[in-house]
Amino acid sequence: MISQSLLLAVLASAQAALAAPAPVPQGQEATSSFGPDVQVSASPVSSPSPYPVIVEENGYTSATYHGPYTGTPTTTGAVDGPTTLAASVPALPPNPTATYYNADGVPKNAFPAPYVPAGGLGTNGTLPRYMVNSDFDFESIALGLYQEWIELDLFHDGLARFSDDDFTAAGLGDEARSLIEFMADQESGHATLLTNMLGEAAPKECIYDYPYTTVREWLDFMQRLTRFGESGVWGFINHLDSREVGQLLAQSIATEARQQQIFRQMSGLTPMNVWFENGWPQSWAWTMLAQYISYCPAGTTRLAWQNFPTLQFLNNANINRYSPNDTATDGSENVGSRITDPSVSNFTTGNCINLNATGYGCGPSVAHNKTEPLSFPGKQVMLQWEAPGKAVGPNMSYVTATNAGTPKFVAWSAQLNLTYSPLTVTGENTGYTYQPYAAVYGNDGIINGTMAVMLTDTDLFVTPFNATMLNPHIVALGMYQAG
Incomplete structure (x- = not known):
């Protein structure tokens, strides 16, 4: 169960982010408490010089520069650990502890409390800790935060870039634009949540290089980007060491799935065309995402994925x-x-x-x-x-x-x-x-x-x-x- 202090802290952080000029707030700090032992401060994001941060157009805001990187990289390659143990993970038989089978539907073990069947993880009464709990957790949630930042910027960018006439020609009116703006606001909350679960080394918002020139292409790009954002999380969420982090992440990715469905509808595609959504490993999602990141602020945390x-x-x-x-x-x-x-x-x-x-x-x-x-x-x-x-x-x-x-x-x-x-x-x-x-x-x-x-x-x-x-x-x- 999430403590009231956590909920209030996350809400306060999200409100602070929304009060700042989107999508790159300056001069503010978002603070969240994760129980009695952890206090995290999320530093404000700054845009790489010499580009100004915000432009206002059509009542919406977006970064002024969206284009390719023009500098010289000072570091190359994915971040590596102290050592690498093997060229690949070996294929093994099923876990020897995976032996439970129930043929008659009757509980087999003593209940730890009334109406509580034996088993489950994180169900023994320990205080939840909403922080990453391994290198795997950190690198996975950091990837998720990179995704939330680009969505925040992307949703704003099309609203600011295209005119009312452009949207009307694509069959979208004021109410559709208002919905997209609300989805951008959702990303502010998601980014705040993931930043707080990572701590001081959380990746910052970057500058992006987008491929679209029309409203239709923007919508198409968003339904593709939210697909790898959603599937990239389904692929790792049940491998996280921190069950608490997985719980909050699931509550955000459920919204991501709805966003992908809405962008499909706005693109004229059927909203639901499969019985099961697919999960992808982190390196698949990172490969698709990284190509659209142009600049990141100095010192931005690097990722280990391929x-x-x-x-x-x-x-x-x-x-x-x-x-x-x-x-x-x-x-x-x-x-x-x-x-x-x-x-x-x-x-x-x-x-x-x-x-x-x-x-x-x-x-x-x-x-x-x-x-x-x-x-x-x-x-x-x-x-x-x-x-x-x-x-x-x-x-x-x-x-x-x-x-x-x-x-x-x-x-x-x-x-x-x-x-x-x-x-x-x-x-x-x-x-x-x-x-x-x-x-x-x-x-x-x-x-x-x-x-x-x-x-x-x-x-x-x-x-x-x-x-x-x-x-x-x-x-x-x-x-x-x-x-």
Whole structure:
């Protein structure tokens, strides 16, 4: 149970953050108490010189600079520990303590208290401590905080960048913009929470480099970014050493899931197209996120997670077409070459944005039924991937890397499954595969949604709880728009 002092402290911190000019508050400190032994002060964020911090336009605020890094990195590579014990984590049999089985539904052990069955973690009456409890916890929550900061800035940026007429042309009015502004306010609270659980070394807000030029592309980018934000947390939350941190994180990521659904609706996509959301390892989420971070303040905490080379889908479906698979095969219908860059929207022939036709229109809506799916089993998917060694991320100070061998398979991570299809190599770092068909239960097709897809050197068997075992075998990582 969360103490009243914690709730009041977190609320006070969030109110202080919201009272400052968003998204980079200056001259304020947010303080939160975590029980009798821990007091944390979150330092204010400053923008890298020489860029001013805030611009006001259309009644909204955003950082004045969103562009690439132009300096020289002083540090390169992911942060490392004192030593590394092995090249990879070995595959082991089930935990020897995992033996409980209940065939008749009757409790087997004495109850520690009335109506309290035996077992459970953190249920023995100890005082909750809402702080990270291991290096794994710290690096995971720090990744989550990087995610919350970019969402706070991203949601504000489109509101400030685009005019009323731009939003009207995209089918969004004042009420939709007000909702997005509220979602930005939610990110202020999430960032405050995660900062307080990390302490003094919590990462600060950075300057970002976005790919979109239209409202539609902004919405598309946000539904992709909130996908890896949500899935990146589902992938590690049950591995955290601190159950208390996991509890509060779950309460924030439930909101993130709603944000992703809303951005899908605003993009004209069906809001719920899978039976189960997918969880991704931290390095997958960090690979997708880092490409959009330009500058970070001096001394910002660095992360330990891997940055994989980019996998591009040259004929990925375009959500702005009424026939979404009538796309070029050279990647030109993506606005850029980064992993989660949105589909281009500023074309006329075949555009579905303002098309009032059931099954083909793609304007904002509670739900659309598509006559033509965004993708389909058997579709030939054209691939191109980068070699490792590319400078990416904050201050261009991280480097893409892979320990894998020659790519042989395409791994599709969605719902409860990781499904492989064979890769056909056609040239240097180019090839194709065919979108596979498989089902989770009944007729629920696995390949659906905004999903992570990888090139691998083997078809290793992994499940949702141990997907990180695949990391040493990943050649390149991408995001596929399947529905």
